[in-house]
Amino acid sequence: MKKRIISLVLIMTMALAITGCTSTPKDGATNSGSSIAESLTIAIAKDENSLTPFTYVSSTGLIVNRLIYDTLLTTNAENEVVPWMIEDDYQVENDFTTYTVTLLEGQKFHDGSPLTAEDIKFSFTYPATQKVSSLKKIANSIKSIDVIDDKTAVINLKNPDINFPRSGLAAMRIISKKQYESQPDASVVNESIGSGMYKLAEYKVGEYYKLEAVSDYFKGAPNVKNINMPIMKDNTAIQQGLLSGDLAAATSSISVEMLETYGKDDALAVFANAGYSPMIMNINNGRAPMDNPEFRTALTYAIDVKGIMSTLYREYATIGTKAVIRPDMDYAQSGLDYDYNVSKANELLDKAGFDKKSDNGIRLTPDGKPCNFTMLVYASNNDRIRTAELITEQLKAVGIEMTVKAMEMDTVDAFVWPDFDVSKGRDYDFAMWGWGTSINPDFLPAMFSSNPEIGTSNVCGYVNPTFDKLVETDFKAVKTAEDLNAVLKNMQKVISEDPGLITFGYADSLQVCNTEKYNGWVSGKGLNVINVYSFLGAQ
Amino acid sequence: MRSKIIGSIGVTILVLLVLIAVFAESLAPYSPYEQVGTTFARPSAEHWLGTNDIGQDIFSELIYGTRNSLAVGLLSATIAMTIAVLVGVMSGWFGGKLDRILMKVTTVFLTIPFLPVVIILAAFSKGSVWSMSIILGVMSWPVVARILRSETIKIKGSNYIHMIQGMGASDFYVIRYHVFRELLPLIFYRGIIRVKSGILAESSMSFLGLGNPAAKSWGSIIYYAQSSNALLTGSWIWWIIPPGLCICLVSMALMMVAYSFEERNDARMEDKL
């Protein structure tokens, strides 16, 4: 079976329905500025080490890392996977186990050496020997790579993976074989030599990064010659910098109440990029009375998901559903919206045996214990603390008492996800939570499968035999994109009838850019404004 | 006379604040936890100080916040000062082995880093206002203890103490009626600083991502205002200034009391000179 990948990619990209990208709250001023710039100052919110694929720390670092290191494929403003370093007609064979790619002309590393298929082979295999990073997982899934010639490589996977273009080809940064081949530990290599449009000219720990444009980049020289990135950890300082014009942009986002303030300034434009990180209330399914599905179902009626989201984010968010995944993805099951209905919640609780109340109006569980619980939340995450506060008030109306306990991040993790290993159990009642991205099709199995090998993110301790069966049989047997969608939709139905957690939704990320200093900013779904498209010259 | 007026102003403010804390339920127009309006509303007849980022009434938050803030400030200061006075005075007075042991403990406490210890203690506590106060109190006594120790040694060395000791005054008597009395102004000043630091520390902890911003307090109001960019949106006038003033009010009232206390204590001698 030979199949052109493009159509598949389009199916696989989970972002067709809405052209919601770059829904700029304020238009008009975007064309006043210049389309090229000598240098821009862009704040980076964290110190991300030397920005090599093995040393950056968080998603903030990944943003800048992507400017320095190229990937074979990439995601565009519509969050579709598109070719970047390779020719359009790359091929997929053998039920998604063999991927053949051909490099475009003119690519080289920042040290001047040419980029060849050997480097691709090295990039996809070397991380398997390394201690750090998500890249290890990709490398582990590879059986072998055959180098056909200088430009062409054939990647063979151990197992069929329909999602490999996104999770593998678009994620694996290409590194220089010359630089790393004699290095047993990649994390001590501090010089970043990529093949991207910018090279890291200078890095001062805790102070700043300085990026310089690669003038002979194979897709053309970037429009901005120098990008200076001071490390600024305080959000207010960044906002002040943006307002005063000291900063042209920042890796971090702003909150909704600032829209008006920024709207007053003609030089500034705000971009709203759809986000893919869900905010979730984890429920410890293993602990009584949360182990009772009726109790959990009652909670879904008792909490005003939509109200809370619009309180926090106004219209700049996608409201979550019982289906958990973003409703605009093409495999999202529709009609599973949350329904805020206090009387229904009370009714369900009464029916489930929570009908007695203590003197102060708190419901008692069937075995007579009062319904008071603790909600853990990161002390550093305001939105989640506020959500927890609002939930506490709403649950009061159905006779459930909740105490919010804000703690330092790793402390909460140690309770909710000890050693990041779900098989080690958990020690909490409720916890405000979130995940980096919900975009991979194995998101649902990872969150809800009771098999710790598959359900690596099942921090709620969710157990549902029907769901497990779907994962073990139907999901494994998937051969086509259509199959996949069908299975995923079935899964959503199961978890909506037996909810294991509550998904509040996906906040947009609002980013401010100075369009007077530079007007080439491109924003998109799940795409930070600091991206290759923003700086790429006209093509 | 003037000192008396200043003192009574201070006492009045404190009493008023305590009353507000005690009767918060009946004084506050709304529950501070409930969503009672739109978000970020400006001050109006319904909401005297507007509403916050999730539509809670700021004025009600302020009134309820008095409770936690006063509790944290007073409790942490009391804990810190009690330990400091006990350790400082005992160490300075009795000297010898006891002094050496106590001073080692003090110095170790002084050198132990604040940040991780707070995280460790917070993880094992309930995250309530009480545990926060205890943590802050336990972490902040050593400096005061050392100051009190050296003052105690000085007092112990003074001649008149020797005289009455020679005439048979017990250690307890001398500590209780002389050492303590002489240290009192210093303890008072230090205590005031601790009350203020306690209230402030609570908000700073939130700023560092360590506190419990879910508890209503003046500190947490300021913290949320700050994280909602009150400074840039202009809402700081009704969102940050009032709780800020409340914190200032407490420390200034305490200072006024201390001032008049000190004045009255030796007013007579001043008159004669």
Place this chain on the structure above:
Amino acid sequence: MSCLEVNQVSKEFYRNNGKTRETIAAVDGVSFELHEGESLGIIGTSGSGKTTLLKLILGLLKPDKGMVSRSESLGFVGQDPYSSLCPTMSVEKAVAEPLIFLKRKKRFRDCLNDVDEVLSFVNLSRSVYGKRLPQELSGGERQRVGIARALIIKPTLLLLDEPTSMLDQEVKSEIAAVINKISKQKQTAFLMVTHDVLLATQICDRIMVMSKGKIIEENSAAEIFENPQKAVTQDLVNINTNIRTYWEKHFLADTNKPISTTKF
């Protein structure tokens, strides 16, 4: 009956002398006994160990060797009137204090009669001085307050540590007169430590001379003054001869001369 017994008492101090550490015997095997109603003077140059001996008797220092046993009821007057009173305590409270800390009286107001009595004994009146603070008194007045404080417990033993050394001549004589008065009127044993031989011979029956931590001479007051045996004693007496003439002229003639209240 003996109200003070000092038995083979020794006390050593260390002194850091550059690199070496040397031991100094401040008091070296001193023994003596003092009976009720007796008065004893200890004279010696500064550094002879007399202040250390006093501290040992008072219990402010623990002896390395030997032991001290003394009567419970003990009054003490120090040498420095400027520092011997608590700076923030009024005169009447300072005087009444010993009754409180010896638990003879519970409250201050129960002590007022005794305070009146001892204050008038030292020629101060409570109505004038009672509420004053030490800063508002002259040196002589302070010393008299100190004496009043020592007397309020009706001590069986009174220790005086150079009671006049920091006062000028005129005030000195006032204090000496007060002390003389005590020795005449009360049945109190006296122990006065001083380097003022004259004062000692005037007030004390018996005198001991101390040098380098040891008692080197002991005799009646008259004998010591008229016929000193040791060189140290001789020196001490000689230093004071000049003053002697003055002393005899102004003071010995009339011990009941009214005490002036001139401010210092």
Place this chain on the structure above:
Amino acid sequence: MKKRIGHYLIILVIVIVANFFIPRLLPGSPIKTLIGEDTGQMTAEEKMGILDSYHLNDPITVQFGYYIKDLFSDDWGLSFSKRQPIKDLLKSAAGWTLLLSSVSMFFSIVIGCCLGAHSARKRKTKSDLNLILGTTFLSSIPPFWVAILLLAVFGAQLRWFPTYGAYSMWSDKQGLAYVLDVSYHLVLPVLALVLTSLLPYFTTTRYSVLKIINEDYIKMAKIRGVPDHTINVRYVMHNAIIPVFTMVMLDVGYLLSGSILIETVFSYPGLGVLMRDAVTARDYPLIQYTFLISSVLTIIALFLADLCYRKLDPSLEGADEK
């Protein structure tokens, strides 16, 4: 003297041991830092392997052995989170923090003491009360809020001072220009620190000056006709400085960690922020050594204070009587 050194050596040992155990008592583990984003998807064996390679699975005693060995070797190893030699990290961060803290401490002390002394001398006047209430007011404002306000007004609005960093990045200023540039960047952070830390120095000075001007020898000096200026400087300040001196020495411990808030707001590349990051990342080695540095500095300061004390105030000697 030997006894004093012994005392501080014992404390040093306690601190070295405590600094090993404190990070390990923190809830959570450095595994997220070591592995990166996808911790959850690693198998248990993979995680174990990684922990092994950092000796984190060894018995605690063995780990302690490595710690001691590293401590006394020249090489303090790599930071878990920053992937850089810890020595380099500490060197630059500690330098900036020392600069920031010492400059602001200097001004706090000088201003605090002067105001305190002035207030004590003007006792019972309006300016005394004004000073008391004024300093109390200033120090009652949350430090981060003061910092943000200064940044907003003098940095962003009026644009008089830079809003981030310790010097002009991406510029190669040398010599005097560099010194000026660094001082220019220091103004706002120092101002924020000074404003919020005046009160303790102010009250301590005021308290001790008040005590001293009532002492007899000061009055005697006045009677003897010693000029006011001499009395103020030679007698009063000289003696009043002792308790202030104690405080300064005790504060040295906070010198390195006390300015986290200000460093965060002004993006100052100091030790406070480094410490916080290390704690957040559970970067055991970095936590150990940053805290060790600040602990050792405190111990040294206390030791020096002890030495100077004996010179400044011989009356304390009594405390050491054998």
